[in-house]
Amino acid sequence: MSEYELISDYKHNKKYKESFNELAKKVFELDFKEWYGRGCWNDNYVCYSYVDGEKVVANASINKMNVILNGKEYKAIQIGTVMTHPDYRNQGLAAKLMDYIVKKYEQECDFIYLFANDTVLDFYPKFGFERMQESRFSLRTSDWKEKISKKVTLRKLDINKQADFELMRGFAISRAAISSVVGVKNNEHLLMFYFILAFQDSIYYNEEEDIIMIFEQEDNQLHIFDIISKNKVEIDTVLRCTTLDYIETIHFHFTPDFDNKKIYSEFIEENDDVLFVLPLLKDKPKHFLFPLTSHA
Template sequence: MTDYQLVSDYKDIETYKESFNELAKIVFGLDFKKWYEKGCWNDNYICYSYVDGDKVIANASINKMQFVSNGKEYTAIQVGTVMTHPDYRNQGLSGKLMNHIIKKYEQEFDIIYLFANESVLDFYPRFGFGTVQESSFSLNKSDLKAQTATTHSIRMLDTDNTVDFRMMEQFAVERTPVSSIMGVKNNEHLLMFYFILAFNDAIYYIEDVDTIVIFKQDDKHLHIFDIISKQKVDYDIILNSIVSADTEIIHFYFTPDYDNENLQTEFITESDDTLFVRPTCDGGTKHFLIPLTSHS
């Protein structure tokens, strides 16, 4: 293998940052530019990359955050944006980056984890990662605990509106974890990514309860991707404010901390995002789902 240079933590170095973004567009079809031009690339997102000259040819990034599981907090590293330029594959670059990250952080953090698709399921166990099965959570609208005619007005937020965007930034920093069963803290850089790039047409503010909800209604299915609040979420108020006459089933993309005996849970058997954790663990609770908006 050619002796490529390893560089890291280059969010303020334009040449590397732009080259990283070009590689992300080639490999994943992702364009980070709007995200980092809006100032969302902070010190909790660090790239480790091999460069050939000034060109980023392989990368593995880390996301520093705190994990909340059953009310306890753990320091965590999520590995993401693992990619290699097509012209430089089969040289072991991703493996070298993974080993570098593990050696650097395994003593400092309680957990290292990542999500991977089925094409690389045999790759990460080589580095001591084990798979952990997540669950799905849903609720029939008819099983809402307190169906009420009292609703709260909701307003769609616009990431290109300065006032709205500042509000999103504030909520990202000050939010409480969406769940004490399984949640994350200090991951505002990732939430801002979802605000700006993934769900910019699905962000709503409920002023009466000072809460932002990311959701989409698809036919009879209501998909709730995140509930961002500065205090404990009141699910009955939130759900009654966003369900429509057409809603029959509510899907949660996180572990709802919702005391409702009719909440339906089942293990996810097929997914494009398989959870890998190091050291291996059982998640600490039978059914859980790491919040979608914390995925890197």
């Protein structure tokens, strides 16, 4: 392997930042430019990259955050944006970056975790990561329709309107963890990524309850991706924000923390994002799901 320079934490270096973005576009078809152009790249997102001259050719990033598990708060590192330029593969660059990050941070946090697709499931165990099985959660609305008498009006937010952008950013900064079972705090940079790049057309504000919801309807199925609030949100509040007349099932893309025994849970047998953790979480609940909007 040729000797490439290892660089890190270059969010203020325009040259490296743009080269990183070009690599992300090439490998993942992701364009980070609007995200960092609007000031969302903060100190909790740190890139570790190999450069060939001034060109970023391989990268692995860390996301510093706090994770809530069964009511306890842990200091965690999530690894993401692991990528290598096609012309520089098979040189062990990703492995060297992973090894460097694990050695640097494993004593500084309670655990390190990441999500991997099915093409690299054999890669991460080499560094001590163990696979964990998540669950999916859903609720049939038939048991609740008659209980919800008052509906609320939602306003669709537009990320391109400065007032809406500032509203979203304020919620991202001060949000409460969505669940005391499994929740995430201090991940403003990731939530803003989802606001800006993933769910632009699916963000709604409930002014009466002062919450932001990210959801999409698919026929008679409702997918709730996140509920952003400064306080704990109850199931009745969520259901008042939905058109239950047309919805049969609500799918939660996080671990619901509602006082409702009718929420159905089952292990996910096949998943595009497989969870790996180092070290293995011993105090985890039986059924859990990391919030989708916390995935790096």
